[in-house]
Amino acid sequence: DWTMAEFRKTKIAEIREQVGTGRVICGLSGGVDSAVAAVLIHEAVGDQLTCVYVDHGLMRQGETEQVVSLFRNSYNIPLVAVDAEETFLAGLKGVTDPEKKRKFIGGAFIDLFEAEAKKVGGADFLAQGTLYPDVIESVSFTGGPSVTIKSHHNVGGLPERMNMKLVEPLRELFKDEVRDLGRELGLPEAFVGRHPFPGPGLAIRIPGEVTKERCDILRKADAIYLEEIRNAGLYDAIWQAFAVLLPVKTVGVMGDGRTYDSVCGLRAVTSTDGMTADVYPFDAAFLTQVATRIVNEVKGINRVVYDYTSKPPGTIEWE
């Protein structure tokens, strides 16, 4: 793609100009945006860049391993990975309000990131994979004047606190363009094509209290759902698909026994920027197959429902 080849060249020159001989630190979230930003910046300033990945334990199945291996093995980009699952789960104990979950996770993430940044000797610049829709949505919301509907998870406040300047090479791009840029930079298709994933991770897909046990149950259901979507060849036609684990128990029967377990909700939407979304119209046989597999294979779930709400009036996430 000639446009992205041009963009790449221009941005690399801009990054070099901005950064000079300074040191850059980049927080990887595990998602496409921060990964593309990091690879681009690494191409521009090489080992002046250090990446930090704080694993909050709220990732999908296999995701952490994939990110760590991509950076260390495929790109040879220095990466500090911190396993902070226990810290996050301890802090989320008893927290049920969605915004409180976000605030805690965002705050703990910043604290851990800052501690790691200090350990590697600090930096002059903080790199972020901020996209154009993030810039817009954090300023205002289509529903009213400057109302924060959901406080998005980023490292806001940190640059001032640590006296760092921001490097945000993706600020003009939409998601599909970031994917094109990722391909241009040689990132594997399976990574570049990945559905967006929110910073607070599975915590906002578990309404009610988040526990290790509930995260594990959700990871299993979500992996089955995504596997079926991939096998059906539907993954790339969908903007985001995921399972949520509801704090509701219902009665079921399995074999000779009565069960009393959690409900799993399935969500799949099409969208171009996440600001509006339409429900993905799976056929009934597909949903039945997914529901059957989840109930049979995941202990703790005995009922599956499909979310038919578009955005607006619904949001994509359930919290």
Ligand code: XMP
């Ligand atoms: P909603 O649920 O607001 O989601 O329709 C729109 C897009 O934003 C993602 N999202 C988040 N991303 N931190 C993030 O980094 C968050 O707190 C957050 N909440 C929602 C969501 O996955 C969708 O792509």
